[in-house]
Amino acid sequence: MPTPLPPDWSDRLAIDRAHVWHPFTQMQIHEADPPVPVVGAEGCDLLLANGERVLDGISSWWTCLHGHGHPRLVSALERQAARLDHAMFAGFTHEPALELVARLRPKLPPNLTRAFFSDDGSTAVEVALKMAFQAQLQRGEQGRDRFGALRGGYHGDTLGAVGVGELENFLTGLFSPLLLACDRLEVPEDPRREIQADLTGWPARLELARRNMQGFFAEKGERLAAFIAEPLIQCAGGMRMWPPELLQELRVQCDQHGVYLILDEVATGFGRTGTFLACEQAGVAPDLLCLSKGLTGGTLPLSMTWATEAIYGHFWGTPASGRAFLHGHSYTANPTACAVAAASLALFDDEPVLANAQALAAAMREAFTSLASHPAVRQARSLGTLGACRLVDPATGKTHAPEARFGWRLHRLALDHGLLVRPIGDCLYLMPPLSTPPERIREAAEELVHLLNN
Numbered sequence: 001m002p003t004p005l006p007p008d009w010s011d012r013l014a015i016d017r018a019h020v021w022h023p024f025t026q027m028q029i030h031e032a033d034p035p036v037p038v039v040g041a042e043g044c045d046l047l048l049a050n051g052e053r054v055l056d057g058i059s060s061w062w063t064c065l066h067g068h069g070h071p072r073l074v075s076a077l078e079r080q081a082a083r084l085d086h087a088m089f090a091g092f093t094h095e096p097a098l099e100l101v102a103r104l105r106p107k108l109p110p111n112l113t114r115a116f117f118s119d120d121g122s123t124a125v126e127v128a129l130k131m132a133f134q135a136q137l138q139r140g141e142q143g144r145d146r147f148g149a150l151r152g153g154y155h156g157d158t159l160g161a162v163g164v165g166e167l168e169n170f171l172t173g174l175f176s177p178l179l180l181a182c183d184r185l186e187v188p189e190d191p192r193r194e195i196q197a198d199l200t201g202w203p204a205r206l207e208l209a210r211r212n213m214q215g216f217f218a219e220k221g222e223r224l225a226a227f228i229a230e231p232l233i234q235c236a237g238g239m240r241m242w243p244p245e246l247l248q249e250l251r252v253q254c255d256q257h258g259v260y261l262i263l264d265e266v267a268t269g270f271g272r273t274g275t276f277l278a279c280e281q282a283g284v285a286p287d288l289l290c291l292s293k294g295l296t297g298g299t300l301p302l303s304m305t306w307a308t309e310a311i312y313g314h315f316w317g318t319p320a321s322g323r324a325f326l327h328g329h330s331y332t333a334n335p336t337a338c339a340v341a342a343a344s345l346a347l348f349d350d351e352p353v354l355a356n357a358q359a360l361a362a363a364m365r366e367a368f369t370s371l372a373s374h375p376a377v378r379q380a381r382s383l384g385t386l387g388a389c390r391l392v393d394p395a396t397g398k399t400h401a402p403e404a405r406f407g408w409r410l411h412r413l414a415l416d417h418g419l420l421v422r423p424i425g426d427c428l429y430l431m432p433p434l435s436t437p438p439e440r441i442r443e444a445a446e447e448l449v450h451l452l453n454n
């Protein structure tokens with residue numbers, strides 16, 4: 001049984017029920033099951049209004065890196081907000097943006113030299129799509145009015161981003177009359193990431209996927225402005241881990257067909273996969289890179305789209321040339337968010353953040369190894385600090401029917417046992433802050449086994 005809420009929360013929840021519309025939610029569920037009030041956060045834990053402490057097993061939607069309320073991020077926020085909270089970025093510049101750029105640039109592939117700021121992952125993707133299309137036009141490629149993307153990808157919820165995403169739900173289907181023209185390519189999951197890997201026939205399947213990719217570009221390449229992909233893990237698509245060899249082939253094909261490669265590291269960036277960027281593991285550098293979520297360590301919204309000098313060059317001209325990139329947001333390069341992001345990057349330099357992530361990755365592998373043989377679990381796998389598996393009904397070995405809302409029930413039950421997980425469909429995963437002590441992951445795995453047993 002959940003611990004009851006203090007009485008003063010009943011009035012506040014009445015306001016929520018009367019006036020608030022929550023994201024990704026069929027609001028009817030909150031009639032019987034109101035949203036969980038959260039009143040604080042410390043390190044890798046969220047503190048709930050009922051006095052419970054829960055491990056933030058999904059880094060508050062994959063944002064939190066160094067733990068909640070890290071003193072260096074909090075003091076950067078306070079200092080900057082008091083000095084210059086916000087100023088417009090068109091025609092102005094400021095120290096926090098420049099410090100952030102100076103700290104981040106050396107951590108990125110060297111070909112990415114130009115940073116454009118926006119507010120969240122979706123807008124970082126919008127910027128990349130618009131930049132790619134306009135750059136193609138301005139370098140004289142008139143017929144490139146389509147995009148390429150991976151099947152089952154997710155790049156955000158604005159219409160441009162939805163147009164290049166593809167999840168088997170309304171996100172793509174319902175809005176299809178409004179979306180960009182997009183050609184989709186399927187890549188296989190990489191069985192080498194699985195704990196109980198069956199590699200029978202894998203080299204042949206990998207080769208087939210490579211030839212399929214070559215065929216896709218031979219047929220569609222000349223119409224594509226850019227191809228967008230989440231490197232190595234399609235996160236919202238159900239933590240689909242795909243082979244680095246195919247990311248390398250994607251780079252080759254984009255080069256051969258004059259297509260810009262956009263890598264969306266909104267979820268995979270900042271150490272989640274064990275390296276600073278996931279694309280490093282394939283030795284691939286994109287033409288456009290989207291970053292957000294962990295950019296500020298999970299404290300404030302901010303995003304960046306990094307471009308090559310060649311792309312930047314296609315926008316260069318006199319004011320009358322009409323070549324400028326006419327895009328921006330009220331809060332572009334918000335100084336407070338930039339200062340926090342710079343402080344988060346300083347932590348990567350001053351503390352063993354990536355070494356801690358490696359230790360966390362080892363604990364994650366162990367945790368999913370202990371889950372792998374559970375009868376309710378299939379396809380347990382991990383990559384870096386991210387572990388995932390498929391949940392099935394142990395009686396039938398099949399996925400639970402959607403109407404059973406098994407994932408949601410597990411989410412609510414786990415909260416009563418000190419753990420925040422939020423399965424995506426049948427995919428149960430952990431993606432905790434990089435600073436999470438490895439023993440907390442062992443405990444989380446034990447708790448999950450216990451919950452799945454009951």
Ligand SMILES: Cc1ncc(COP(=O)(O)O)c(C=O)c1O
Nearest residue numbers: 120121122154155156264266267
């Ligand atoms: C890979 C990827 N791109 C883009 C986005 C959109 O980011 P935001 O929710 O900040 O708009 C997400 C969000 O989960 C994501 O996982």
